[in-house]
Amino acid sequence: MFNKLTAMPADPILGLLTKYREDNHTQKVDLGVGVYKDESGHTPILTCVKKAEKYRLDTESTKVYIGPTGSADFNRLMSELAFGAENRAILANRVRTVSTPGGTGALRVAADFIKRCNPNSVLWVSDPTWANHTGLFEAAGITVKTYPYYDYDTKSLKFAEMKAALSEIGSDDVVLLHACCHNPSGMDLNQQQWDEVIELTAEQGFTPLIDMAYQGFGEGVDEDAYGVRKMAATVNNMILCSSCSKNFGLYRERIGACSIIGKDAAASDVAFSVLLYVVRCIYSMPPAHGAAIVETILGSNELKQEWLDELTVMRDRINGNRAMLVNKLKEIGVTSNFDFITEQKGMFSFLGITPEQVAQLQSEYSVYMVDSSRISIAGIGTGNVDYLAKSIAKVL
DSSP states (O other), X not given: OGGGOOOOOOOHHHHHHHHHHHOOOTTOEEOOSOOOOOTTSOOOOOHHHHHHHHHHHHHOOOOOOOOTTOOHHHHHXXXXXXXXXXXXXXXXXXXXXXXXXXXXXXXXHHHHHHHHHOTTOEEEEEESOOHHHHHHHHHTTOEXXXXXXXXXXXXXXXXXXXXXXXXXXXXXXXXXEESSSOTTTOOOOOHHHHHHHHHHHHHHOOEEEEEXXXXXXXXXXXXXXXXXXXXXXXXXXXXXXXXXXXXXXXTTTOOEEEEEEOSSHHHHHHHXXXXXXXXXHHTSSOOOHHHHHHHHHHTOHHHHHHHHHHHHHHHXXXXXXXXXXXXXXXXXXXXXXXTHHHXXXXXXXXXXXXXXXXXXXXXXXXXXXOTTOEEEGGGOOTTTHHHXXXXXXXXX
C-alpha cells in the first residue's frame, strides 16, 4: 500500500527552520517561524504560567479522561474572554464551547462541523490567509474559495473589493474572518469596517467563522475582540476558533477552544450535540493540562492581572520592533516607504520584496523568511536590526 504514495512537499516554514539551524553564519536572522521571542531570541514561559503550573501539580489528583467537552471552567472563562461576560449571546445562553487541541484542532472541529451542517458549503477565506487554512478545510472535504483582502501594491486593505465579494455570498456558505493580527499580512479591519462587515453578514445570512489566534497581541484583549463581540451580539449563527498558544505562550500544550452560537438556546443545544459527535470522531477527549493552566490564570484576579501585564510587555515589544525596523531603514538611507509596517498589527507583515530578493537575503546574508516576504516581527531585536536593515538595503 505505501508503495503507491508520492512524497508531499515540505512545509515551507518548517523547512526554513531546518536551514536556519544548519546555518553557521554568526549574524543569521530568523524571521520565519511565528512564535514570540524576547530580546535574546528566546521564547520564555510566562511567570503567571509557571505559578499556575505549580498549583496544577500540587492539586491534581487524577489523570482520568476529562470528557469530550473539556473543562467546564475553561470553556466558560474562554467564552467570557472572547465574547465578554455581558455579551447578549452569552446572557441568552446561546454560546456553546469545547476545548480543543490548540487553535488548529479548533479549526478542524469547525471544519467537520460545517461539513455535517451542509456538505455543499463553500468556505471563503481572505486572499491571503494563514497557509494552513486551505489545506485544513479541504482535508475535511470542504470547497475553499477566496475573497479579496490585501493589496500587495499599496500595502493596504482591499476593503471595497472585499465588501463587494461578500455581498455575493449566499446563506449556505461560510466566511472565515481573522479577529485581529491578520496572518500573514498584519492588516486588520478597523472598527468601522468591522461594523460594515457585520451588517453585511446579517444581511446575506452566511455563517461567519472567526479565527482568533492572537487576542491581546494587537491593541489589547478587549480591543482585539471588538469584531468577535459585535458579531456574536448581531448574527443568528456563528463559529469562533481561539488559541492559547500565543497569548499565554502555551505553544507545546496544544490548547484552544471552538465555540458555536445558535439563534436561540434550543438551536444551540442541537448544534452542540453535533459538535460533540464531531469531537468524538476526531480525538475523543481533549488535553487537560493547558486548559488547567489557563483556567487557573483567568480564574484568579491576581494571576489574570499578571498575565495581562506580561501580555502587554509582549505586545509592546512587537509594536516597538515594527517602529525600530522602519526607523533603521530610514536612518541608513533606504528611500522605499516601509511606514506600512508600523500601521499593521500582530506577529506578521509582508516586507513587500520579490521572491528573488528573499532568496538573495537568505543565500548571501542568512536572513530567513518565506518566499512571500512575510516576516515574523518578534524575530527582530536591537542586536540584529542594524544587520537586518543593511541586508534589506543591499537587496533593494
